[in-house]
Amino acid sequence: MTNKIEFRDAVKSYPMNDSVFTALDGVSLEIADREFVTVVGPSGCGKSTLLNMAAGLDEPTTGEVLVDGARVHGPGPDRGVIFQQYALFPWLTVRRNVEFGLRIAGTSAEDRARRAQWAIDLVGLTEFADVLPKTLSGGMKQRCAIARAYAVSPQVLLMDEPFGALDALTRVQLQDQLLQTWAQEQRTVMFITHDVDEAVYLARRVVVMAARPGRIHTIIDVDLPYPRTEDVRLSADFSRIRNHVWHSVYHQEAPASAP
Numbered sequence: 001m002t003n004k005i006e007f008r009d010a011v012k013s014y015p016m017n018d019s020v021f022t023a024l025d026g027v028s029l030e031i032a033d034r035e036f037v038t039v040v041g042p043s044g045c046g047k048s049t050l051l052n053m054a055a056g057l058d059e060p061t062t063g064e065v066l067v068d069g070a071r072v073h074g075p076g077p078d079r080g081v082i083f084q085q086y087a088l089f090p091w092l093t094v095r096r097n098v099e100f101g102l103r104i105a106g107t108s109a110e111d112r113a114r115r116a117q118w119a120i121d122l123v124g125l126t127e128f129a130d131v132l133p134k135t136l137s138g139g140m141k142q143r144c145a146i147a148r149a150y151a152v153s154p155q156v157l158l159m160d161e162p163f164g165a166l167d168a169l170t171r172v173q174l175q176d177q178l179l180q181t182w183a184q185e186q187r188t189v190m191f192i193t194h195d196v197d198e199a200v201y202l203a204r205r206v207v208v209m210a211a212r213p214g215r216i217h218t219i220i221d222v223d224l225p226y227p228r229t230e231d232v233r234l235s236a237d238f239s240r241i242r243n244h245v246w247h248s249v250y251h252q253e254a255p256a257s258a259p
């Protein structure tokens with residue numbers, strides 16, 4: 001399999017008074033085409049910095065970030081980014097918000113309408129397509145932001161704690177929807193979360209980062225079958241991997257135990 005995203009010895013440092021603060025200290029990571037990777041780690045370990053570099057919203061101080069073998073120089077329609085804070089246009093309806101990215105991409109009106117409707121239906125907002133965001137709950141606003149990214153059908157989805165602010169039930173529903181679209185459209189997904197269960201449920205590999213300086217602590221293979229179902233979530237194998245990831249995140253001073 002070819003690499004879709006590649007971090008090559010990526011360093012991010014910031015000048016700080018008379019010294020330099022190293023936010024990321026030489027991260028090398030290869031994410032294969034169509035792979036689903038989650039990233040977990042303590043606050044401040046550089047997860048968002050890493051994702052923003054792949055998105056083209058931030059640049060490494062030294063090292064390289066490549067997408068499809070080409071150095072990233074800025075955002076592009078091949079990469080959809082979803083943040084925890086849904087940035088919807090308050091004066092546009094759900095449908096117009098979802099169509100926005102397609103409009104920018106120059107998609108024809110007919111395709112725009114079709115793609116938008118598909119994405120709106122997928123996230124369960126069919127009945128709310130023509131209302132303004134202010135009438136939606138937080139979870140519904142986030143569904144709208146997700147539909148907007150899905151509609152453009154980017155090859156790469158970069159998701160920074162997209163479900164972090166949602167209630168547990170909505171979160172589980174959106175995790176399952178995300179896995180369904182991933183299975184259908186076979187995108188490459190890089191997904192940041194603070195939730196160890198979410199990290200394991202979604203991914204083929206979990207990247208555990210460490211802080212001060214930010215770096216990769218360990219990478220844990222999630223050897224569970226897709227499609228992921230409730231049975232998978234409740235299985236002994238899931239618990240075993242979840243415990244391994246948990247230990248790697250919360251007891252980083254100790255060497256990571258074997259699963």
Ligand SMILES: Nc1ncnc2c1ncn2[C@@H]1O[C@H](COP(=O)(O)OP(=O)(O)OP(=O)(O)O)[C@@H](O)[C@H]1O
Pocket residue numbers: 014021023041042043044045046047048049050214
């Ligand atoms: N513009 C900046 N100037 C100085 N330091 C910065 C800047 N942006 C980020 N940092 C620092 O870089 C480190 C990594 O930040 P980043 O947001 O990537 O961490 P994170 O793992 O995503 O954190 P969290 O889980 O809390 O969201 C932090 O210590 C942060 O304070």
